[in-house]
Amino acid sequence: MKTEKSQILDKLGKDSGFKVPEGFFEQFNQQLIDSLPDVQITDVDEKPSMWVRVRPYLYMAATFAGIWAMMNVFNHFNGTTDQTMRMNEIAAGISQDNNADELIMSGVASDYDILTYEDSVNNDIANEVEPELPNN
Amino acid sequence: MARTTYDETAIIEQLHHQNTARAAFSQVIEHYSSTLYWQIRRMVIDHDDASDVLQNTFIKAWTSIDHFRGDAKLSTWLYKIAINESITFINKKKAQNNISLDDDDTFLTNSLESDEWFDGDQAQVLLQQAIATLPEKQRLVFNMRYYDEMKYEDMSEILNTSVGALKASYHHAVKKIEAFFAEHD
Known part of the structure; x- marks a missing residue:
């Protein structure tokens, strides 16, 4: 690092000529410590x-x-809730029927599967209550 | 008298607790009062004024100790407060003496030769007068570097100025002082 050189400053030296009374710092420190006001400090690790x-x-x-x-x-x-529920029921019915038809037509389902499915459909039809026709 | 070893890390920790802060700050006062006094004295020149400004510096630091979180060095924080207090004091004194804030601080050295607490010779009086002609920031840089031999890096933190700018500032200060001596010697 380049040091600033000055002939005048070198000649004068570092003594500024300022002085303090004898024992100034000891007395100053003690007086100041004794007169410090009360302060409120927030503990940093306070939970x-x-x-x-x-x-x-x-x-x-x-x-x-x-x-x-x-x-x-x-x-x-x-009214989204009821409408959504109805749409879901319809979608489930279509999906179930379509799946069964597709399985039967493609030959993936066995004869036993087809018989079981037809029985369940017949049972559903038999259990349905016929609506009463109005008497004329 | 046996002195307690000054451990800054422990002191900063103690400053953050209500029951240990006062004792810790007492150690801070004992550790820094001399260093800060000389920094202030070289700015305000008069001993009694320096004593008042030093007291204000510590009181201000103590009453705002809760804001000191230890992110910066304690010395940097105290130096900053001391510098602010010194400049505020000089500006107040200028106002009291009907001196413009734009004028230099040579009025502070007017009674230097008759000062009870100054025993410098004519060359030292001239040096103080030369330093007082410098702008405040240049005065600070010159005093910190020339008298305290402070590192530019430390000065940079205190004055929020780059090391390069501080070196340039010190260089200009020395040139101005030499010119002042050439004119008045």
């Missing part, structure tokens, strides 16, 4: 309270509960 620790989880739970409640309210006013 956080139960509320502080639980708070984030409560906020998260409240958020999810809010979203769930909003979805329910939204579905209630739009």
Whole structure:
């Protein structure tokens, strides 16, 4: 590192000529220590309270509960729940019948499977209650 | 008198607890009062003023000790407070003496020769007058480097200035002091 050189400063040296009274620092330190006001210090390793620790989880739970409640309210006013259930039933029926037909036609199902399926269909038909016709 | 060994890491830890902070800060005062006093004294020149500013520095540090988290060095933090307090004091004194804030600080050296706590010769009076003509930041850099022989890296942390800029600042300060001597000697 390049050191700044000055003939004048070299000649003067580092003594500034400033002085302090004898025992100044000892006296100053003691007077200052004795007169320090009271201060409130927050201990850095102070354990956080139960509320502080639980708070984030409560906020998260409240958020999810809010979203769930909003979805329910939204579905209630739009009638989405009943409509969705009906659509699911129809879709399940179509799917089941289509699957059976496809299995029978492709020859994957054995004779026993076909007989069992036909029995179950016949039972369903037999158990159905015939609607009463109005008397004229 | 046997002195307690100063362990800064332990002191900083103790400063963060209510029941140990006061004793720890007492050690801080004993450890840094002399260093900070001389830094302040070279800025404000007068002994009584330096004593007042030093007291304000420690009181300010103590009352805001809760904000000191130990991210910076304790010495850096204290130096910063001392410098701020010194500059605030000089500006107040300028206002009291109807001196513009833009003017240099040579008024501080007016009564230097009659000062009870100054026993320098004519050349030392001239040096203090020359230093007082420097802008405040240059004065700080010159004093820290010339008298305290502080490393530029440490100075950089205290003054928030790059090492390169500090070296340039010190170079300019020396040139100005030499020019002042050439003019007045």
